[in-house]
Amino acid sequence: MKRFRRANEETTYWLSYSDMMAGLLLTFVIIIAVSMLHAKMQYDEKENQLLGKEQELLVQADELDKERDIVSLQKTTLDEQAKMLNAQEEALAEQGQKIAIQEKTLKEQHELLNKLEAVMSEQQQKLDDIIGVRTELVEDLRKEFEHSDLKVAVDEKTGAITFDSSILFDYNKSVLKESGKEFLSKFLPRYADVLLSDKYKDNISEIMIEGHTDTEGKYIFNLELSQKRALAVAQYCLSDNSDILPDEQVEELRELISATGCSYSKPVYDEDGKVDMEASRRVEFLFRLTDEEMVREMMEILTEGESGENDE
16 A cells, blocks of 8 residues: 555656646747747848838938939039139130220220320410411401501401402403502502511411412413412512512511412302302412411311211
8 A cells, every 4th residue: 555655656746747847848848939939020020120221221222313313413513504604704804804905995095085185275275376366467457458548358257368350460461560560569568567577477377379260261271370460469579679578578478478379269259159250350368377277177177076976
């Protein structure tokens, strides 16, 4: 009985130990299974995470490619803008050079304008002086002859003195008549006294004797006739055996007087605009003041310039 009990107790002991070991083994198996399952889950989770990361990386790669394309496009745009900027800088530099040249030109023109204004001011002063001298000279000539019996008319603007050629010459002739010589003997001393006076002689640059004809006949015939008449007057007044003027005045006049014929190039017209044949046959005494020709040319240039501006 005791042996059976002991055997039964041993059997029970080993069964309990086996059950315990089996339980432990099962526990280990469960633990290992759970661990493996957990590891598998973690692996799957990690794999899913990696797949997600790969997707993200692919998306980021696409975005990066897009960004690169955008950067490349921006770089191309920047390069084009840089080229445009360089071109603009070159254009600005060229424009700056042009502006510098224009400024230099304007400065030179301004300086030239100042010089021209100074010259114009000087010429204007000369013109005023000449006008003043001419006005006084014309007035003195008018006073000299207004009460004389010579019936000489002095042009109020130019100071020209005109004689009817019939006083001096016969029709179509160039030989002075006695009445013409007598007229010149009275006229010339008084004329010379005014022009050669201390008041005016330094202002006189030339005295012109001009012969004029009417418009009948040929131009060359009339030119020769008018020249001969002007020369005849000059010869009578300035010849060596002339006693009309003192020798001193004769010498002074010889340096100033010129004689020329104008044919019928300057006829005289009546009120109806027709040629006054009798008035056209004439001899004129004219004078030119010092610097007057230069001022006249200057005034013509200015007049032409103003005319051109008005035309525009």
